[in-house]
Amino acid sequence: MSFDVRGDAVVTEVEVRYAETDQQGVAYHANYFVWMEIGRTRYLEALGFPYHRMEAEGALFSVMEARCRYAGAARYGERVEIATQVTALRSRSVAFGYALEAEGRPLATGATVLIALDRERRPRRIPAEIARALALGPRG
Amino acid sequence: MSFDVRGDAVVTEVEVRYAETDQQGVAYHANYFVWMEIGRTRYLEALGFPYHRMEAEGALFSVMEARCRYAGAARYGERVEIATQVTALRSRSVAFGYALEAEGRPLATGATVLIALDRERRPRRIPAEIARALALGPRG
Amino acid sequence: MSFDVRGDAVVTEVEVRYAETDQQGVAYHANYFVWMEIGRTRYLEALGFPYHRMEAEGALFSVMEARCRYAGAARYGERVEIATQVTALRSRSVAFGYALEAEGRPLATGATVLIALDRERRPRRIPAEIARALALGPRG
Amino acid sequence: MSFDVRGDAVVTEVEVRYAETDQQGVAYHANYFVWMEIGRTRYLEALGFPYHRMEAEGALFSVMEARCRYAGAARYGERVEIATQVTALRSRSVAFGYALEAEGRPLATGATVLIALDRERRPRRIPAEIARALALGPRG
Numbered sequence: 001m002s003f004d005v006r007g008d009a010v011v012t013e014v015e016v017r018y019a020e021t022d023q024q025g026v027a028y029h030a031n032y033f034v035w036m037e038i039g040r041t042r043y044l045e046a047l048g049f050p051y052h053r054m055e056a057e058g059a060l061f062s063v064m065e066a067r068c069r070y071a072g073a074a075r076y077g078e079r080v081e082i083a084t085q086v087t088a089l090r091s092r093s094v095a096f097g098y099a100l101e102a103e104g105r106p107l108a109t110g111a112t113v114l115i116a117l118d119r120e121r122r123p124r125r126i127p128a129e130i131a132r133a134l135a136l137g138p139r140g
Numbered sequence: 141m142s143f144d145v146r147g148d149a150v151v152t153e154v155e156v157r158y159a160e161t162d163q164q165g166v167a168y169h170a171n172y173f174v175w176m177e178i179g180r181t182r183y184l185e186a187l188g189f190p191y192h193r194m195e196a197e198g199a200l201f202s203v204m205e206a207r208c209r210y211a212g213a214a215r216y217g218e219r220v221e222i223a224t225q226v227t228a229l230r231s232r233s234v235a236f237g238y239a240l241e242a243e244g245r246p247l248a249t250g251a252t253v254l255i256a257l258d259r260e261r262r263p264r265r266i267p268a269e270i271a272r273a274l275a276l277g278p279r280g
Numbered sequence: 281m282s283f284d285v286r287g288d289a290v291v292t293e294v295e296v297r298y299a300e301t302d303q304q305g306v307a308y309h310a311n312y313f314v315w316m317e318i319g320r321t322r323y324l325e326a327l328g329f330p331y332h333r334m335e336a337e338g339a340l341f342s343v344m345e346a347r348c349r350y351a352g353a354a355r356y357g358e359r360v361e362i363a364t365q366v367t368a369l370r371s372r373s374v375a376f377g378y379a380l381e382a383e384g385r386p387l388a389t390g391a392t393v394l395i396a397l398d399r400e401r402r403p404r405r406i407p408a409e410i411a412r413a414l415a416l417g418p419r420g
Numbered sequence: 421m422s423f424d425v426r427g428d429a430v431v432t433e434v435e436v437r438y439a440e441t442d443q444q445g446v447a448y449h450a451n452y453f454v455w456m457e458i459g460r461t462r463y464l465e466a467l468g469f470p471y472h473r474m475e476a477e478g479a480l481f482s483v484m485e486a487r488c489r490y491a492g493a494a495r496y497g498e499r500v501e502i503a504t505q506v507t508a509l510r511s512r513s514v515a516f517g518y519a520l521e522a523e524g525r526p527l528a529t530g531a532t533v534l535i536a537l538d539r540e541r542r543p544r545r546i547p548a549e550i551a552r553a554l555a556l557g558p559r560g
Contacts (some may be wrong), residue, residue, distance in 0.1 A: 018461065018471075019310060019454045021303035023195070023356060024261075028299055029203040030177075033170035034439045041438065041497070051438075052497040055163070063169040067207045073261065076303060077461070077472040121164075121213065158321065158331075159314045159450060161443035163496060168439050174299045181298065181357070191298075192357040216443060217321070217332040303475070304541075309483040310453035317450075335443070343449040347487045353541065401444075401493065 003042045005138045009083040009099075012042040016078050016102075026073035027080075033066055036098045036110050039084035043096070047133040047140075058119050059127050064093065065113040074102040089134050091125050092116055143182045145278045149223040149239075152182040156218050156242075166213035167220075173206055176238045176250050179224035183236070187273040187280075198259050199267050204233065205253040214242040229274050231265050232256055283322045285418045289363040289379075292322040296358050296382075306353035307360075313346055316378045316390050319364035323376070327413040327420075338399050339407050344373065345393040354382035369414050371405050372396055423462040425558045429503040429519075432462040436498050436522075446493035447500075453486055456518045456530050459504035463516070467553040467560075478539050479547050484513065485533040494522040509554050511545050512536055 003012040014035055022028040044051045051061070074080055081101045088095035093115045100107040116126045126134070133140060143152040154175055162168040184191045191201070214220055221241045228235035233255045240247040256266045266274070273280060283292040294315055302308040324331045331341070354360055361381045368375035378390040396406045406414070413420060423432040434455055442448040464471045471481070494500055501521045508515035513535045520527040536546045546554070553560060 017454065018302060018457050019308055022298060023301040023303065023305045024200060024202070025303045029206060030170045030173035030299060033173065034437060037170075037438050050497060052495070055496075060164060062164070062213075063210055065207075065209050066169060067205075069205050070203055073202075075472070076475075077470060157314060158317050158442060159448055162438060163441040163443065163445045165443045170439060174297060177298055190357060192355070195356075215332070216335075217330060304480060304482070309486060310450045310457075313450035313453065340444060342444070342493075343490055345487075345489050346449060347485075349485050350483055353482075 003046055005046060006083065008137045009085040010039070010043040010046045010138050011081060011083045012039060014038060014080050014082065016074050016076050016080060018076055021076050026075055029068070029070060032068050032070070032100065032108055032110065035080060035082055035100065036084070036096070036112060039082035039098055040096055040112070043084045043138065046138040049130050049133060054130065059124070059130065060117040060119070060121070061114040062117050062121070063112055064115050066110070068108050068110040070108050071106045072102060072108070074107055078102045080107060086134050086137065087111065089131065091131070092123055094126065094134055143186055145186060146223065148277050149225040150179070150183040150186045150278050151221060151223045152179060154178055154220050154222065156214050156216050156220060158216055161216050166215055169208070169210060172208050172210070172240065172248055172250065175220060175222055175240065176224070176236070176252060179222035179238055180236055180252070183224045183278065186278040189270050189273060194270065199264070199270065200257040200259070200261070201254040202257050202261070203252055204255050206250070208248050208250040210248050211246045212242060212248070214247055218242045220247060226274050226277065227251065229271065231271070232263055234266065234274055283326055285326060286363065288417050289365040290319070290323040290326045290418050291361060291363045292319060294318055294360050294362065296354050296356050296360060298356055301356050306355055309348070309350060312348050312350070312380065312388055312390065315360060315362050315380065316364070316376070316392060319362035319378055320376055320392070323364045323418065326418040329410050329413060334410065339404070339410065340397040340399070340401070341394040342397050342401070343392055344395050346390070348388050348390040350388050351386045352382060352388070354387055358382045360387060366414050366417065367391065369411065371411070372403055374406065374414055423466055425466060426503065428557050429505040430459070430463040430466045430558050431501060431503045432459060434458055434500050434502070436494050436496050436500060438496050441496050446495055449488070449490060452488050452490070452520065452528055452530065455500060455502055455520065456504070456516070456532060459502035459518055460516055460532070463504045463558065466558040469550050469553060474550065479544070479550065480537040480539070480541070481534040482537050482541070483532055484535050486530070487532070488528050488530040490528050491526045492522060492528070494527055498522045500527060506554050506557065507531065509551065511551070512543055514546065514554055
């Protein structure tokens, strides 16, 4: 998949799947958190640290907090654009902010806080290289 | 499914499904929002207003805001208890609060704000009967 | 969760979740495979071999084949009963058959074939104790 | 999203989402049916009949049968290619066949049979225009 960099944000896109709709005829609200995760995946990839490689090397991120404010609804087949950026960075945690649009309409804003864990799920410092890249952002 | 009433909360239980785990070996974070929805379903049922009947009668609830703070992790096969209560009530919206435990360990706390919509997804007042039941709570 | 034994089958129940519906207003078809997995989980539990313990001990089951024939549709809030039984047993694989009903109406029949894997995902024999229990069935 | 036409097949791609993995560290088997549905969506789009428009016009497709034979496993971040084609066409139903590859490795083959329904979920003939396009295929 591809992404764009706009300012400090990495922008990617998903298309609403049939499986993601519910009986109200719109995408079920919990799926927005899956989409935000795709935004994070793409963000880390843009920094040069694909998350699947991070986990393989023993640096896991675990979601400590997740929030979404819904401003609209998205229908099957619509393209949802996810703009992701880092909003805070500490030695053991990082916060991401998200802005979602569906076919150009505002859809939602969201935020997540993740902490770094080792393979035994114990808190650890974010590896130095990754912390540096997160501090510099996608243009760094 | 069954539920208990404890104070102002309705308590129900789910068991972590294999499908809900992710490669960290724990339940994927977005599923907590699905579990909160099950808590809401059970809460409305306890009030005597099964949500499927509400929708059939033209009163939809749509999630405007959702938040979760994660305090632990849940594994496949573990029982997750969801305590749900109403935390705020307005003419067109209602807020729910949730406390989740996994096998007795604190798992997460969450909150959602829902607005009432008609079939065309236009905001409407919460039907009077339901508003009254929400105000009285599960012991009302 | 609870289950019943009827003949050679272990019967358990799920309730259709809002998250499982799609824009046709019925449970999305792929969820039936999740329900069958819950049937398997309950079946193995009835034999005294909870699957989460099997995996912890290094015996994984991986789905090699999955089939479902749909005979009806299930709506949000409806109770779906899943009757699960073993239909074939070999040294390295086991086949399960499923009959699903929604509120007493026939919903679907299904089948899955699973092979035993070790932690490195290499085929292995089904552990002797488990093979014996699978051969005897839930009344064994 | 984009697709290619190869022979009688329409080929599209998904990337394995974190949410789609399970505790075995690979994509959970039921998700393959979601991917096949994305293949169908793309196939119908290639014919000029986006499925979301079909439903809006009162022609629903409902899955009557679904099968998958698994030949490998797919990991988070891997690209899965789905080749979709029509394998049988009747007045009221259509069968699709699928071949899935993950990063070039064979992943699975699958099949689904869908029947046409009207808005009240009663069987109906596949609309003539769509039947014609399905008969001609993506090069038609």
